[in-house]
Amino acid sequence: MLHDKLTLRDKKKEATAAALAETAFELALEHGLDGFIVDDVVKKAGYSRRTFANYFSCKEEAVAAGAVTVKNEEEYTALLFASLPPDTTPLDMLYRLMTMQLTKDFLLKLRRFVSLAKGYPTLEPYSLSILHRLQMAAQQLLAEFAGERYPAEYTHLLAGAVYGAFVPVLDGSMNVLLPGEEPGDQTDAITFEQYLNSTFAYLRNGF
Amino acid sequence: MLHDKLTLRDKKKEATAAALAETAFELALEHGLDGFIVDDVVKKAGYSRRTFANYFSCKEEAVAAGAVTVKNEEEYTALLFASLPPDTTPLDMLYRLMTMQLTKDFLLKLRRFVSLAKGYPTLEPYSLSILHRLQMAAQQLLAEFAGERYPAEYTHLLAGAVYGAFVPVLDGSMNVLLPGEEPGDQTDAITFEQYLNSTFAYLRNGF
DNA sequence: GTGCAATGATGCACAATGTGCAAAGTTTAC
DNA sequence: GTAAACTTTGCACATTGTGCATCATTGCAC
Numbered sequence: 384m385l386h387d388k389l390t391l392r393d394k395k396k397e398a399t400a401a402a403l404a405e406t407a408f409e410l411a412l413e414h415g416l417d418g419f420i421v422d423d424v425v426k427k428a429g430y431s432r433r434t435f436a437n438y439f440s441c442k443e444e445a446v447a448a449g450a451v452t453v454k455n456e457e458e459y460t461a462l463l464f465a466s467l468p469p470d471t472t473p474l475d476m477l478y479r480l481m482t483m484q485l486t487k488d489f490l491l492k493l494r495r496f497v498s499l500a501k502g503y504p505t506l507e508p509y510s511l512s513i514l515h516r517l518q519m520a521a522q523q524l525l526a527e528f529a530g531e532r533y534p535a536e537y538t539h540l541l542a543g544a545v546y547g548a549f550v551p552v553l554d555g556s557m558n559v560l561l562p563g564e565e566p567g568d569q570t571d572a573i574t575f576e577q578y579l580n581s582t583f584a585y586l587r588n589g590f
Numbered sequence: 591m592l593h594d595k596l597t598l599r600d601k602k603k604e605a606t607a608a609a610l611a612e613t614a615f616e617l618a619l620e621h622g623l624d625g626f627i628v629d630d631v632v633k634k635a636g637y638s639r640r641t642f643a644n645y646f647s648c649k650e651e652a653v654a655a656g657a658v659t660v661k662n663e664e665e666y667t668a669l670l671f672a673s674l675p676p677d678t679t680p681l682d683m684l685y686r687l688m689t690m691q692l693t694k695d696f697l698l699k700l701r702r703f704v705s706l707a708k709g710y711p712t713l714e715p716y717s718l719s720i721l722h723r724l725q726m727a728a729q730q731l732l733a734e735f736a737g738e739r740y741p742a743e744y745t746h747l748l749a750g751a752v753y754g755a756f757v758p759v760l761d762g763s764m765n766v767l768l769p770g771e772e773p774g775d776q777t778d779a780i781t782f783e784q785y786l787n788s789t790f791a792y793l794r795n796g797f
Numbered sequence: 798g799t800g801c802a803a804t805g806a807t808g809c810a811c812a813a814t815g816t817g818c819a820a821a822g823t824t825t826a827c
Numbered sequence: 828g829t830a831a832a833c834t835t836t837g838c839a840c841a842t843t844g845t846g847c848a849t850c851a852t853t854g855c856a857c
Binding site: 440441444473474504505507508509511512515518519522535536537539540541542543544545546547548549550551554556557573578581582585586587588589590 | 647648651680681711712714715716718719722725726729742743746747748749750751752753754755756757758761763764780785788789792793794795796797
């Protein structure tokens with residue numbers, strides 16, 4: 384595991400990017416994607432348009448980045464390694480990781496992004512790439528945690544299947560009730576926890 | 591199944607979009623994504639810039655659309671319904687569908703797009719959305735073919751896991767040899783067929 | 798701490814892209 | 828055949844993207 388020490392310069396860069404991304408996401412939620420322009424973002428965040436372009440290649444990218452902050456992987460690593468016996472299977476490890484990654488807060492922000500994206504076709508490709516970032520982080524952790532016990536073909540394939548199983552939740556094919564959401568009139572909705580558990584049951588025992 | 595009859599107007603629209611998309615993809619392969627501008631595309635294809643904007647919201651979208659043509663779903667439907675016994679499981683049906691969708695030609699074009707996208711960050715989000723289009727088509731077919739025998743929660747989850755398992759092939763996490771490609775110096779590469787089969791074996795029997 | 802190298806932030810000019818609107822050309826439906 | 832519906836296009840203009848030079852800040856060696 385690379386423990387890249389964060390220099391002051393790096394921290395400032397991260398802060399700049401985060402400020403711009405969060406501001407972009409806020410404006411998108413408040414006014415819609417076409418209800419503001421990049422100049423609004425940089426003015427509100429206190430940067431120049433040129434700086435925005437140094438970090439994001441378009442408005443969409445910034446909004447997507449602001450929707451979810453993929454947490455520091457090192458944090459997860461420490462937690463995972465501490466809480467799991469060394470002979471834990473990759474599947475069990477992913478289950479544990481997902482319960483950490485997919486916090487209530489994360490899921491709700493993600494859902495807000497996804498429903499925003501429904502109204503703006505240019506935003507849609509980014510929904511999947513958010514999930515993909517999580518998947519990449521998971522692959523990395525799997526490799527560290529189980530790389531010596533399981534071949535990469537296995538762990539990568541597994542990670543793909545696990546995260547792929549959540550795509551239908553993202554793209555709206557399935558009505559899944561996130562933690563904290565009320566059932567409302569959706570009689571056929573299942574809870575996210577139920578979906579998570581049945582996903583792993585299928586993956587564990589076969590479809 | 592909706593048999594939307596294709597009127598002449600619809601066919602022309604499709605032709606316009608296809609011509610623009612294919613031209614964009616060709617130019618991207620030949621000169622790189624930043625080696626041409628939208629005006630080059632429309633000039634070569636014989637349309638106006640304004641028409642381009644009627645179909646695609648940016649260059650990237652057109653290039654991605656040109657990379658793969660998701661075949662007519664009706665064609666698949668007919669083939670599937672004809673070749674499978676009515677009690678076929680969704681998993682078996684997806685296996686059959688994938689061998690039809692993921693033709694050698696399709697895979698090679700997809701790979702060309704993906705390696706192009708590696709060099710251009712703005713293109714990357716579209717890689718996943720190509721696979722996602724296939725997944726949506728598969729969900730539709732599954733619903734028609736097995737919707738009365740299996741609940742949507744099952745078929746959607748399954749489709750997600752199946753297509754998700756191919757993400758590592760797309761994003762470059764895995765070295766998979768496409769049909770027709772030479773092994774070269776990649777001693778650790780497995781063939782696409784092997785990957786397909788081991789994927790379905792894991793999904794069938796559990797990880 | 799001082800000074801120099803490395804790098805981030807910015808302004809500017811210009812190229813490229815995105816969009817509303819109205820006119821002109823096609824297709825559809827009756 | 829004709830009118831309605833729709834596609835394509837031109838135009839004007841708003842917005843976005845990019846190369847480059849410069850200034851400000853940080854990193855590093857001493």
